[in-house]
Amino acid sequence: MDAKQDPYTWEGATGWRRYRMLRPGRGMYYDVKRRLPYYWSDIRDAFTYRTFAATVRMYFVNLLPALAFLLDMERHTDGFFGVNEALFSSALAAIVFSTLAAQPLTIVGITGLISLFNYTIYDIAVRQGIGNLYPEFLAWVSIWAAITHWIASFGNLCDYMRFITDFSSNAFGMYVGIIYMIKGVQELIAQFTQSTHEAGFLSVVVALCYWATVYALEMLPHTVVFSPVTRKLLSDYAYPIATIFWTGFVHIPGTIKRADVLTLPITRAFYPSTDRTWLIHFWTLPVKWVFVALPIGILVTLLFYYDHNVSSIGAQARQYPLKKPAGFHWDFALLGATCFIAGIIGIPLPNGLVPQAPVHTDSLTEYKDKLVVSHETEDDNGQPMERRKKVFEAEMVVEQRVSHFLMGLALIGTMTGPLLIVLHTMPRCLFCGVFFVVGWGSIEGNGMTQKVIFLIKEHRFIDPSEPLLQVPRTKIMLFLLFQILGVGFSVAISQTIGAIGFPVIILSLIPLRWSVMPHLFARRELEIMDALTADSDVVLCSLGGKPVMPEVALERKKRGYTAEEEGDSSHMSDKEKDNSGETESPELRRRLDLEQSGRGSGPYTAGKHD
C-alpha cells in the first residue's frame, strides 16, 4: 500500500465533514486498519540478533532513568512513590504498548516531566492542606487526564502534530536535556545531605566516571578502531557494562566500601511502598477537589499530547528507513487507558520517553560502515590524494514488537524479591550518571546546539556546501533567540510551584512558528533552519498528510493564488510548482539530510545514537 494514497485525509472534505470532532474515531479506525495487517510480521520479523541487543539495551535505558526519576519523586513526595511503583508503571506501559500499540517502537515509561508534575501537585496539595488526600487527588487528575486523552484521540486531534517543526521540538529536547542535567546535580546534592560528605564526594566521582564510560562506549561505532562487530557489541551493551562495573566499584572493600554511598531503597516485593492497598479510594475525594483536579488533568493531557507524540515521531525520525505505518490516534487513546489504570492504583503515569524513544529504533537498526574513497585535490598541489573515510549508514530497521514485550517481561521479573535485592546494591550516584548521559545526549545533538556552534565557528573554515551559510547571521540569532526564550522560561517555571504550567509555554511555540515567524523570515531561510519534525509518508499518513508550510502559503498568497488552492498543492501543475518554488530543491534536501545524519541528530537524540 502506498502511504501517500492513504484514505485517512481531510483534504477535499466539505460541510460538516470538514470538522474533525464531528467524525469521532475516524483516525483510530484507520490507524488499526493500516497497522493490523502487519501484526503477524511484527512477531515473525523479530527473530534476529538485533532484537536481543535492543531488548537488553532498552531494559537498561528504560529502567535506569525510571529509577532515577523515582528517587526524585520519592524525595519530594515524602516516600509515596517507591521502586515498586516505578517498576510497575514501566512494566504496565511496556506490556500494553508492545502488544496493543500501532507503533510498538515507541518506548513508554516514566519521564522527568511526570516526576516534576507529581511533586508539584504534592506541593500544591500540601499548601492547600489536603496533603493526606494526595493519592486520591492525584487519581482524579489522572482520571481527568484519561478522559481528555480519549476526547483528543476520538476527536482526531493528533492530526495537529503534523504542524510541529524542529523549531519547537528542538526547544523541547533542549528543555528536557537541561531538566535532566539539573536532576542529576540535585540527586548528587542529596547524597551529601542524606549521607556523609565522604559518600557525597565519592558519588561525584562515580557519577562522572559512569557518564564518561557510557559516553565513550556509545561513541565507538563512530570510530574506526577494532572490528565493526566489536564496536557494535561494546556500544550495544554500554549501559550494562558501565552499570555492572561501577556498581561493583562502590563495593570494593576498603576505603571505597567504608565511604558507604547510598544505594537504591527497596521495599517488600509486589506491595506498594507505603502502607496502603494498590487501589486508591478515589471515590472518597470531596467533590470540590474532584473539580479542582480537572484543569490539572488537562495540563497533563497537554504535556502528554506533546511529549508522547513527539517521542513517537522521534522513534520514527527521518534517519531511520521505516517501512511500517504509524498510528498516533490509536496510541494516544491507549495512553489514556494507561493513565486511567496508573491513576487509580497510584503509580506514576507513563508516557513516551523523548530522549530514549529513538534509542530503541536505533538499536534495532542494522548499520553498515561504508567506505567512501574520495580524491582530494588541494588548490596548491595538483596531484590528487586518496582519502578514506567511514560513512555510517542505516540499512534497515527490524520493525517488530517482541523486543518491547520482552523488555516488559524483564521489568516484571525485576519486581520479584531476589532481583529487587540486586537493585538494592546499585549506588544512587549511578543514577546521576544516567541523568547526565541521557540529558547531555539530548543537548549535544540538538539543532539549537548545532546552530550555536555554527555561529561561533570561524567562517572561513566552514564548507561552502553548509546550507546555514545562505542565511544571514542575524536571522539565525533571531531564530535561536525565540527558542532560547522558550527554553529559558520553561526551565525557570519548572523550579517554581507553577511548574505544571510549562507545557503551555512549549506548545505556544507552535502558533508562534506558524503565524508570526513567516513574517519575520524569508521562506528559504525557514526552509534551511527548520523542517517538519514528522516528514516521512509512513508517519504522516496517520496525521492526515503533509501540511503546507505557512511561509509557502504566504508566498503563494502574495503571488495571488486563492485560498482554496492553498489547501492542496496537488491542484497545481508541476510547472506551477516549480515557478512558485513549491518544492524544496532536491539538492538542498540532500545536503540538509546529510548534515543531519552526519552531525548525528534529529532533534532529540545524541549524536552518538544514530
Add this chain to the structure above:
Amino acid sequence: MDAKQDPYTWEGATGWRRYRMLRPGRGMYYDVKRRLPYYWSDIRDAFTYRTFAATVRMYFVNLLPALAFLLDMERHTDGFFGVNEALFSSALAAIVFSTLAAQPLTIVGITGLISLFNYTIYDIAVRQGIGNLYPEFLAWVSIWAAITHWIASFGNLCDYMRFITDFSSNAFGMYVGIIYMIKGVQELIAQFTQSTHEAGFLSVVVALCYWATVYALEMLPHTVVFSPVTRKLLSDYAYPIATIFWTGFVHIPGTIKRADVLTLPITRAFYPSTDRTWLIHFWTLPVKWVFVALPIGILVTLLFYYDHNVSSIGAQARQYPLKKPAGFHWDFALLGATCFIAGIIGIPLPNGLVPQAPVHTDSLTEYKDKLVVSHETEDDNGQPMERRKKVFEAEMVVEQRVSHFLMGLALIGTMTGPLLIVLHTMPRCLFCGVFFVVGWGSIEGNGMTQKVIFLIKEHRFIDPSEPLLQVPRTKIMLFLLFQILGVGFSVAISQTIGAIGFPVIILSLIPLRWSVMPHLFARRELEIMDALTADSDVVLCSLGGKPVMPEVALERKKRGYTAEEEGDSSHMSDKEKDNSGETESPELRRRLDLEQSGRGSGPYTAGKHD
C-alpha cells in the same frame, strides 16, 4: 653560516685526532663560537608578545610539576626536601641556563626521575644505617655526578646523542609518561592517608576536573571555534586559568571548604625546610661512603646524559623552524655546574624536562591557521565538493633567552614570604591533576601510541598514503615489542630499590637499535617506523654531523662498498646515492613529516602542544 659546513666534525680525522677524548673541550669551544654571535639577538628578538605568553606559561608548566615532585620527595625522604628547596633549584637552573646556556630554549628544572633517584638513595641510606648522613651522602653523589658530567662534556661525548632515534626516545617518553601517571595516583592516595577520606574523594574530583580543564583549553587551537586570537589566548593561559579556578573552588565556603583538603606545606621563606644551614657539610662524610657514592653519581650522569640531551633535542624538534644553532657539550658542562652547586647546598638536582621542553618552544612559536581548500570527488558521484579544513602551521619561533630568564626571576619572587602564602592556598590534589596533564601528554602523542592505534584500526579506512601500510603488521608488532619490553622493565624496576638502575635499561635500547635491529628489519621498514630524533642541521652541527644509519651501512656493505666509504656518504656521487637508495625519497619524508605534525607529536609532546 651554513650549519652543514660547520667546522666541528670528526670526519676525515686520522691518527690520534680521531679519538674524541684526546681533544678535550673541542665541542665546547665550537659550541660557544657558534652561539656567541647570537647573544645580542637573543635579547633583542625578545620584544614580542609571545615572550610574555611563554614566560607565563612556562612559569606554571615548570613550577607546578616541580611542586608536585617536591611533594613526592618530601613524603619519601621524611621532609628533607620542602617547597623552598624545590623553588631554589628551579630558580637556580633557570637563571644559569637562561644567561649562560648555548640553547636557552631548553627548560631545566626538577623532574620525576630525580625525585625517584633522591628517595631511592634515601631508602638505601636508611637500609645501610646512615640515614642521618643522607644529606652528605647525596652531596657526594652530586659531586661525582658533576665531575663525570665535565668528563663527558670535555671529552665531546655528547656526540653520541646523534645516534638516538625515535625508537628509544619514544620508549623513554612513554616511560616518563607512565611514571607521571603513577605519581599522580600515589599523590591522590596520600590525600586519603594524610587527611580524611572526605578530603580524599574531593581531591579525586578536583584532580580529574583540573586535568579536563587544562586538556580542553589546550585543545582549543586545534578547533575552529572562536577567533584565532581567543583560541590562542585561552590555550596560552590554560594552566593559570585552571589553577586559579580550581584553587578557588576548594575554598568555596560550605561543604567543600569543610572537607578541608590538604594544601601545599610551606616553611619560613629563604630557609631550608629542615633545621640546617644551606651548605651541606659534605667533608664530614666518612671516606668509605664517599666512594660508595661514586657509582651512584655515574648513574645520575647516565640519566642526565640521556634525559637532559633528549629534552634539549625535544625543544629543537623537527616541527619547529629553528634558525639558531644548538650547543650540547657546553650545556652539559653547565649542567655539571648546577649539579655541583645543587649538591653542596642540598637541593634537588635540576635537569632538562622531557615533557615540558617542547612546550617552551611551542609557546614561542608563531602559528598560523592556514585554510586548505580541497575538492573532494567521491567515486560514486562525479561532482567535486569543496571541503575546507584548517592546517596549523608553525611560521617562526621567537628564539631568545629573555622568557627563560624572566621565568627564573618569577621563581625567585615566588620564594618570598607573601607569595609562599599564596602557594600555601593551593590544594595538593591540583598537583595530581598536573601529573595527569603532563603524563598523559607524553603518552597520547607518543610514537608508540600512534603505532598501537594504527594496528587496531580497521584497515580499509586508512588513507593509502599512510607510510606504515608499507610495513608488514608483524614487523610493526616486533618493533613495538622491543619498546614495550624496555618500558615495562623500566617501570617495574622503578618500583623497587633498584630504581636507580633504570637509565641503564633505557640506554641499552640504543645499541639494540644500532646493532641488532638492522638485521631483523629491512631498511625501508626502519626508515618508515623510525627516524633520528635529532635531524635538523642546526641541531646536528653541535653533535658532529648526521650519522649514517646502520641499516644503510649494512645495505651498502652487502653491495660491496668498503668500510671507509661508509663513514662519509659525501664521497659518493649523486648517482651512486640514488642507486644505493641512499637518500630517503623526499615524498616519503614529506608524508612522514606531515603525519608527525598532523598527529601533533614529535616523540615527547602531547598532540596538543605542537
